[in-house]
Amino acid sequence: MASSSSVAILVLVVSCMSVVCSARGPKKIVVGDRQTWEFGIDYSDWALKNGPFYVNDVLVFRYPAPNGFGSPHSVYLLPNSESFSNCDFSKAREVANTSQGEGDGFEFVLEQSKTYYFACGERNGLHCVDGNMKFSVLPKAY
Numbered sequence: 001m002a003s004s005s006s007v008a009i010l011v012l013v014v015s016c017m018s019v020v021c022s023a024r025g026p027k028k029i030v031v032g033d034r035q036t037w038e039f040g041i042d043y044s045d046w047a048l049k050n051g052p053f054y055v056n057d058v059l060v061f062r063y064p065a066p067n068g069f070g071s072p073h074s075v076y077l078l079p080n081s082e083s084f085s086n087c088d089f090s091k092a093r094e095v096a097n098t099s100q101g102e103g104d105g106f107e108f109v110l111e112q113s114k115t116y117y118f119a120c121g122e123r124n125g126l127h128c129v130d131g132n133m134k135f136s137v138l139p140k141a142y
Contacts, residue, residue, distance in 0.1 A: 024142065026056035030105070031135075036062040037073055037101060037120070039127055043135035053139045055113050061096055062105035071122055072098035073133070075106060078117040084136060087128035089121045098122070110139040 029050065035041050047053075066072040075096035078084045083091060096106035110116060119125075120133035127133040 024054065026054070026058060026109075028058045028060055028107070029053070030060045030062060031118075032062075036105075037075070037133070038063060039071065039073075039120075039131035039133060042132045043118075044132070047135040047137055051137065053110060053137045055110055055139045055141050057110050057139060059108045059110065059118075059137075060105045061101050061108065063101035065099040065102040071127070073101060073120045073127065074098050074122055075101070075108070076119050076121040078119055078134075081115070081117070081136075084117040084119065084134060087119060087125040087134065089119075089125055089128075092119070092121065094121065110137065113139055113141045 031037050032041050032043065032046055033050075053059075061075050063073040064070075074094060076089060076092040076094050078089070078092045082088070095108060100106040108118075115136055115138045117136045118134060120127035120131065
């Protein structure tokens with residue numbers, strides 16, 4: 001029969017293990033995985049499949065710099081769900097221009113537990129409307 005001190009130690013060890021096992025540091029997540037940030041990918045579906053996201057996770061947007069071929073990309077933060085749904089960039093804020101995605105890409109830190117609405121604003125929002133280049137995330141707090 002186990003003594004009460006042995007049971008207490010066992011409970012303490014199990015509690016500590018569960019905290020260590022559930023500890024998670026920020027992750028770097030490449031938006032779109034191998035496809036990166038490009039026209040024609042359903043990024044809302046990508047976000048659903050790759051969540052949950054957490055506060056301090058880093059989203060990496062990779063896309064080629066303008067090169068005369070194809071259409072360049074950018075990253076905008078839209079202010080609300082209505083702007084997101086309608087691909088309305090009138091109150092959006094550009095967070096990465098067309099050349100910031102080359103190489104290692106542009107990194108965006110999810111600093112708060114709030115909904116972030118991302119979209120490509122190129123071609124007057126055509127990439128958002130027709131190319132599905134938009135998604136939203138609501139990072140969880142640890």
